[in-house]
Amino acid sequence: MSFPESNEPPYDNKNNELSAQKEQILKQILSPEARLRLNNIKMVKSELSELVEQYLIGMATQGKLPGQISDDQLKQILLSIQQPKRDFKINRV
Numbered sequence: 001m002s003f004p005e006s007n008e009p010p011y012d013n014k015n016n017e018l019s020a021q022k023e024q025i026l027k028q029i030l031s032p033e034a035r036l037r038l039n040n041i042k043m044v045k046s047e048l049s050e051l052v053e054q055y056l057i058g059m060a061t062q063g064k065l066p067g068q069i070s071d072d073q074l075k076q077i078l079l080s081i082q083q084p085k086r087d088f089k090i091n092r093v
Helices: 011-029 032-044 046-061 071-081
Strands: none
Touching: 011 032, 011 046, 032 046, 032 071, 046 071
């Protein structure tokens, strides 16, 4: 029995193709400033950027995006997706 010489799992090529398609779609629907912001977020909060990317791609495939998303529009989307932070106040008696 012989195994392929490649150390990469067979699904890596499919993942690379999907990520390339995702990047291409995001390049079309986001302005350069918005793409820069999303890439910066990806470095800090990858889970949040994945949620935003999935949301944007879903909206684009449904035809619900009027045009390119500007940086300000992306900020609004980010604010709406993020969980509100809870503020605790402790009163000492």
